[in-house]
Amino acid sequence: MDTIFPIVMMLLFATAGVLVVGGIIYLVTQLVKNKDAKNTKPLNITVGMLFKIYLYVISFISLAVSIVGGTMLIKAGTSYAFGIPFSYTLYSATDTYVEEIKDPDMIQPDCYEGETMTFGDKVVCFDEDTRKQELITGATFFVSMLMIFGLHQFALNRLEKKS
Structure with a gap:
């Protein structure tokens, strides 16, 4: 248990970091892509x-x-x-x-x-x-x-x- 716990925690934190960065990238790309949509207010990033x-x-x-x-x-x-x-x-x-x-x-x-x-x-x-x-x-x-x-x-x- 003592040897696997740090590995599991490292994987969890790495996954959380990737999810946060991926979420931010997804949000920015969606905001830029929806800038030209007719039903949304344009957002200038x-x-x-x-x-x-x-x-x-x-x-x-x-x-x-x-x-x-x-x-x-x-x-x-x-x-x-x-x-x-x-x-x-x-x-x-x-x-x-x-x-x-x-x-x-x-x-x-x-x-x-x-x-x-x-x-x-x-x-x-x-x-x-x-x-x-x-x-x-x-x-x-x-x-x-x-x-x-x-x-x-x-x-x-x-x-x-x-x-």
């Missing part, structure tokens, strides 16, 4: 209109991604300011109960990810690199997407002033 649609769509997507990056940045930043338990869910180190082990010489690691840390009276597992990675990734997403959003909003304002 111009390059300027398509450019504005592009600018609005990219602005929306970049704003959404910058919000995701901002939340990652805030999460990692608050873990530095208020401590790791404030921002991250911590898992206890290997519990004392162990299921029946077939190999009695097998040594179980304390943590499968990260290293053991002590917070209060609890021994937990946490990977220090997680904070650094989320801080860098969040800052990168946040800043780059805000720049893209700003550029597209600037272009939209210039187009609005012209018309």
Whole structure:
């Protein structure tokens, strides 16, 4: 199940993407084709209109991604300011109960990810690199997407002033 789930999700998202793009292409071609029909009101699809649609769509997507990056940045930043338990869910180190082990010489690691840390009276597992990675990734997403959003909003304002 663990190996097939990512493949199924990838296929579903790829299919959804193809359907969305295909739907948009179908809509544009139908609008252009029905422009000459007698019973419909003619719709003039111009390059300027398509450019504005592009600018609005990219602005929306970049704003959404910058919000995701901002939340990652805030999460990692608050873990530095208020401590790791404030921002991250911590898992206890290997519990004392162990299921029946077939190999009695097998040594179980304390943590499968990260290293053991002590917070209060609890021994937990946490990977220090997680904070650094989320801080860098969040800052990168946040800043780059805000720049893209700003550029597209600037272009939209210039187009609005012209018309």
